[in-house]
Structures are given as structure tokens and as C-alpha cells.
Amino acid sequence: MEPRWKGKGSEAKALADPMSKLVAQLQSSLIQTNTCGLLSGCSVLVAVETEHADLFSHSCFGQPILTAEKDKHWFQLGMEEAFYLCHFLKCLKIVGEDNCPKDDGELWHYMKSRKATFPTFYMAYSHFRKKNWVVRSGLQYGVDFIAYRHHPSLVHSEYAVLVLSEGDDDTNGRLRLWSDVHCTIRLCGSVAKTLLVLSIKKNQCSVFPLCLESYTVVERTITRWSPKQNREDCQ
Amino acid sequence: MEPRWKGKGSEAKALADPMSKLVAQLQSSLIQTNTCGLLSGCSVLVAVETEHADLFSHSCFGQPILTAEKDKHWFQLGMEEAFYLCHFLKCLKIVGEDNCPKDDGELWHYMKSRKATFPTFYMAYSHFRKKNWVVRSGLQYGVDFIAYRHHPSLVHSEYAVLVLSEGDDDTNGRLRLWSDVHCTIRLCGSVAKTLLVLSIKKNQCSVFPLCLESYTVVERTITRWSPKQNREDCQ
Structure with a gap:
């Protein structure tokens, strides 16, 4: 997009x-x-x-x-x-x-x-900010953050961001049910944003500031696959 | 609505x-x-x-x-x-x-x-059908069912339905995170449906057909509370 x-x-x-x-x-x-x-x-x-x-x-x-x-x-x-x-x-x-x-x-x-989610949310927030993306709360779209290429007065946000914490007992996470996945993708589509899921894998060390080092962030965009638009004869 | x-x-x-x-x-x-x-x-x-x-x-x-x-x-x-x-x-x-x-x-x-969700989904389905509502899959809206007052060719669906199972270890359920609640309500609003949550409380007895008796279904609609539309001077 x-x-x-x-x-x-x-x-x-x-x-x-x-x-x-x-x-x-x-x-x-x-x-x-x-x-x-x-x-x-x-x-x-x-x-x-x-x-x-x-x-x-x-x-x-x-x-x-x-x-x-x-x-x-x-x-x-x-x-x-x-x-x-x-x-x-x-x-x-x-x-x-x-x-x-x-x-x-x-x-x-x-x-x-x-x-409790501050460590993973901070890692997601700083991940975007270090790349000079603007990050705002995703409250009104039911996601964790929304990300803008520049100032929100100049450009619409491009990504609706969900932050998932990998590895630990992530029973509180989003997208664990298909109905949630469908709901989120449908909403993102209707507000012209791409769903971006950040999986944060925490470092073994939990002592500050070492815990901030060498964590990994995996970015995945999730979009709807439409059979109609993906038939062989449409390509 | x-x-x-x-x-x-x-x-x-x-x-x-x-x-x-x-x-x-x-x-x-x-x-x-x-x-x-x-x-x-x-x-x-x-x-x-x-x-x-x-x-x-x-x-x-x-x-x-x-x-x-x-x-x-x-x-x-x-x-x-x-x-x-x-x-x-x-x-x-x-x-x-x-x-x-x-x-x-x-x-x-x-x-x-x-x-695994068949018992609660059947209770939700039959709850609507017994009241002569038409029930279809809610897949495309990321909910469990959608409910119509009559045939879908005559009327738009009025309710987006989520089925929650009360009492047991409902770690798989929807609406456990605020972001999920916001996402679902926002989507329902944009497709002009009311979010209806059916909480199914299972009977102690799990033997068929006794398990179908005396279960309770609690209906709750969830809508967005807008401060702007609910100020004292607007009433």
C-alpha cells in the first residue's frame, strides 16, 4: 500500500x-x-x-x-x-x-x-522510533500502536500494530483465535491500514539494562488472501 | 438500532x-x-x-x-x-x-x-433459532455468528454474536483484552451491527442429553460509550 x-x-x-x-x-x-x-x-x-x-x-x-x-x-x-x-x-x-x-x-x-506489558511495548515503540516512524496509541482501532511515516497532520497512518511477546506464557496475547484474526484484518482493511505484528522475543537476562540488549523483533504483515484475486487466470 | x-x-x-x-x-x-x-x-x-x-x-x-x-x-x-x-x-x-x-x-x-466448542455453539445456535432468528456464520466479520430478523435477502443482519463459555477455564475466549474489545466494537459499528455476547453457563452434568437441560444463556449487547454524546447538556 x-x-x-x-x-x-x-x-x-x-x-x-x-x-x-x-x-x-x-x-x-x-x-x-x-x-x-x-x-x-x-x-x-x-x-x-x-x-x-x-x-x-x-x-x-x-x-x-x-x-x-x-x-x-x-x-x-x-x-x-x-x-x-x-x-x-x-x-x-x-x-x-x-x-x-x-x-x-x-x-x-x-x-x-x-x-506488565511495558518491556515488550517499549521494545516495539523504540523499534519504530529508531527507524524514524511516528508511533501513536492504537486504542481507537483496537490495536496496540499505529505507525505513521511522518507527522499525522501530513500523512495517514499506514500500519496497525499488534505487539506479541514470543516464548513466554503468552496466554494474554491477541490473534490466538481465528475469529480475532478475521476481526482484526477486516477492521484494518476498512480503515486502509496494514496489520503489522511485532513478535518480541525476550532476552534470557531479565536484569536492566542487559535485558534491553539482543532481544529480537520479528515483523510480519498479515493481509487477507482473496481467492478471487489470486486465481491463475487473473495473473 | x-x-x-x-x-x-x-x-x-x-x-x-x-x-x-x-x-x-x-x-x-x-x-x-x-x-x-x-x-x-x-x-x-x-x-x-x-x-x-x-x-x-x-x-x-x-x-x-x-x-x-x-x-x-x-x-x-x-x-x-x-x-x-x-x-x-x-x-x-x-x-x-x-x-x-x-x-x-x-x-x-x-x-x-x-x-471442542460444539456444545456451547449449539446452545447459542439453538437459542436464536428457537426465537425464530436466522443464524449464519460470522466468519467474514470475525465473530462466531451473525443473526438476522428474517431471511438475509430481505433484511441486513442486526447482531454480530460472540459465544463465550462461562465458568470453565475459558483461556481461549474472545474479549479478554481491551484491544480486542475495541477492535470488535469498532468493526461492528462500521458494518452497522450490534455486538451481542452470549455467555453460556454449562450445566454441571456432562452426560447427553441431560447436559442440554438447564444451561443458562445470558445475552449482553456491548456498545461504545461516547463521552461527547453523553454529556449532561446534550440530554
Whole structure:
């Protein structure tokens, strides 16, 4: 499936400002301003000046929070986003509710304790982000993530992503019943997305940060096979 | 949601020939002709004369099979359909691949051995049929059944049905993950069906035919709650 750009000029705009550049801009800006995020439940809240707010929006990190403050802009980051900025891009410090800075290991354990699927979801999230894909929640389509080639204002998302954890007792996983497979593929088709299944095989070692190394991610797209469109005489 | 009739006059047609009448016609015709079905894998095959073929079609049992025979019409019945005609309507005899007639108990055990979900699926199927709803496979929508108020040529299906088995170790069930719930509801919405979940609570007794008695079926419809449409000032 070809990317579906939103209107004229969107593709050129995306080419002129590749996502790698926008993320690098956010990264250096956060480092320069020594920006700090506040851990709050399953989110991290970040307050930035007006000039930096656009960088969050353009690089698609977090959701803006509406407040009455004039010069401060608040962003709410999901756990995967926050950990990526903190651990991989090394541009965000995070303090706990007790106002003490948390190191990466403490954060990892905290986030894992709040959400059992955090390790595999983080691996999936960072897998996409490292390839400069934009990742958003797949809540409204009943999947784990949706992936965009560039900013959602310029292009429709191309992939509906399900994250499966391979190897361990994956009784909670999706796509274990044919009816679920059919349901998911039919929905993806009707919203013009390709179903992409990421199978994450965890490392034997469960100690942070070693557990992040040498895990494997297998990408599989699943599409409907239509007998009508695949007959010999149609080729 | 109101029933969506297919074109003008369909509702009147359905009222003139209620499903209960069409099924009764099939039933008495099959009894008179002493019709026999042939067990073949997970299906039952039935051959009928031209004049009786319409009764199968009108009452929505089985799928017609195209053959070169002129005066014989073949129908392929699913296991739930066949067992309903045989055990509940008592109008179809079934012989095995060894050409020996099977009694209801033998059939029950055979069908259960071919498909572990047969008992709960049969309870769901018969639950609808007894209320004169037409039931078809939900394969293309990723659900277990779809239910029609009358013949599919007259009306669009209203319910997408998932059958859940309550009580026992239901690790294979649907809707155990929020993402699955979201996916299913979103799909049902896009094809204008209401998601109907049938929870079947099995009887303690597992011996046929006692296991068919006193099971309970709980019907639940699941719809999306939209905050926008449910604000106080919108009411």
C-alpha cells in the first residue's frame, strides 16, 4: 500500500523536514534547557516554554494538556515515550512524585510494575522510533500502536500494530483465535491500514539494562488472501 | 438500532411469511419424505428434490452445493444446523460414513470430538433459532455468528454474536483484552451491527442429553460509550 499523504504539498513538506531532523531538534533543545519530567501515575508530565512546545508537537511526542498558564505548555508523555526520551535519546530527566530524580533502572522497574506489558511495548515503540516512524496509541482501532511515516497532520497512518511477546506464557496475547484474526484484518482493511505484528522475543537476562540488549523483533504483515484475486487466470 | 430492510416491500414480505412458518414447512416436508443426511467430516450433506430445495433456502438452513445433477439439489449443513434439525426439530435422520444411522447421543459425541466448542455453539445456535432468528456464520466479520430478523435477502443482519463459555477455564475466549474489545466494537459499528455476547453457563452434568437441560444463556449487547454524546447538556 502506498502512503496516503494528506493533501497537496504534504509529501514535499515531509521530505524537507525528515522526522530524524525534527527529533534531533527536540533532543538538543531538551538537553540545552536541562528539561525535567514529573512521573505521575502511568504518565510523565513535562512543562516547556512556548518556543519548545512546537518541537514536541512536530516530532510527535506526548499530548498537549490545556491549562490556563500563558507561557508554559504542558505535555503528557506515555511511559514508552518518556523512557525513550530519557534512556535512548538521553535528553529528559525524570523525577518521581517524591521530587527525587530517578535513574534509568529505577524508571524501568517502576514502569514495569505499573504495566506488565511495558518491556515488550517499549521494545516495539523504540523499534519504530529508531527507524524514524511516528508511533501513536492504537486504542481507537483496537490495536496496540499505529505507525505513521511522518507527522499525522501530513500523512495517514499506514500500519496497525499488534505487539506479541514470543516464548513466554503468552496466554494474554491477541490473534490466538481465528475469529480475532478475521476481526482484526477486516477492521484494518476498512480503515486502509496494514496489520503489522511485532513478535518480541525476550532476552534470557531479565536484569536492566542487559535485558534491553539482543532481544529480537520479528515483523510480519498479515493481509487477507482473496481467492478471487489470486486465481491463475487473473495473473 | 432499527432493522434495516433491503428495499421496498421486504418488511411486508417478512410479515406475511414469518420465519416460524417457513421452518415448520421445512420440518413437515423433511418428515414426510423421511429425509436423510450424510455425515461428512464437519458437515452433513443432504440431497433433496427440486420442490423441497426452496424450503431449505427460504428457512435458511445449509448452503446449496452446485452439482451437475438435474433433479437433485445438495445442501451442506453445518454441525449446529444439522443437530438442530435432527435433535430439536426431529425432522432429519443422519447416517455416518459407514452408512449406519446415528442416534442423537452418538451425533453429539461425534460433533463434540470434531469441534471442542460444539456444545456451547449449539446452545447459542439453538437459542436464536428457537426465537425464530436466522443464524449464519460470522466468519467474514470475525465473530462466531451473525443473526438476522428474517431471511438475509430481505433484511441486513442486526447482531454480530460472540459465544463465550462461562465458568470453565475459558483461556481461549474472545474479549479478554481491551484491544480486542475495541477492535470488535469498532468493526461492528462500521458494518452497522450490534455486538451481542452470549455467555453460556454449562450445566454441571456432562452426560447427553441431560447436559442440554438447564444451561443458562445470558445475552449482553456491548456498545461504545461516547463521552461527547453523553454529556449532561446534550440530554
